[in-house]
Amino acid sequence: MRVVYMVSGSRLTGFTLSDGTLIENDGLDGGGVFCSNSEAVVSNCIISGCAVSGSAEGGGVYKATIYNAIVTGCFNAVYGGGAAYSPMYNSLIVDCIANAGGGVSIVTAYNCTISGCSASFEGGGLRDSTIYNTISWGNTPADHNVSAFFSCGAGFTNNGSFTNDPLFVSAGDLHLQPGSPCINTGTNGIWTVGDARDLAGNPRVWTNNGTVDMGAYEYGSYLVTLVLYGNSVTAIRGSNAAIIRGYVQ
DSSP states (O other): OOSEEEOTTOEEESOEEEOOEEOGGGOOOOSSEEESSTTSEEESOEEESOEEOTTOOOSSEESOEEESOEEESOBOEEEOSSEESOOEESOEEESOEEEEOSSEESOEEESOEEESOEEEEEOSSEEEEEEESOEEESOBSOOEEEEEESOEETTOOSTTOBOSOOOEEETTEEEEOTTOTTTTOSOOOTTSSTTOBOTTSOBSSOTTTOSOOSSSSOTTOOOOEEEEETTEEEEEOSTTSOOEEEEOO
16 A cells, blocks of 8 residues: 555655555555655655565655655665656755666756665666766766766766765765865755755855755864853764854853
């Protein structure tokens, strides 16, 4: 059974959708979410372990516009294990599987990270897609028919893109390490201005960087937590930041 069916103009925010399975004779695509067109919006959701069968597309999501979501472990699609026909922003597609386009197929992706995905035929991470400020890394086989702009991945060599290792914190943590070539090397667009946020909810372009990073997570953009101990204060900015200690005057 599919988890959610959405109509044009509808919105799904803040849900976790898991283990939806679409059997072929349902006649529709999208094991986790099916949308009649991309006017439907999925935001701040986690979609995991969803699947389709037969000739269906979009193991996780089909035809939604996706914002700040995690799509993980979705599978069995002919095209687009994670998502198909879905514009997406600030989202993470991991460990998804399809015949072609293991991560996504026929999407436009803005500041997304696609990793650990695979396909049996072509396009381990991406197939027939256009990407901006996006990282596609650790997918097999190579991405297929991708127009990449200011993005990082194997075979991305034009339009401000490069093939360098993005330097993730680890295979299970796709934040960027210090020194990552993806820091401050994206291109600012209409999706990065104003109150734009990364997947963790932190600001995209802020005073000390000026240029957006590649991928779903913005390096160094963390809310500051001040911890007071008597007359001392400890400021902590993110898990990768040094602890700064001082004294209250």
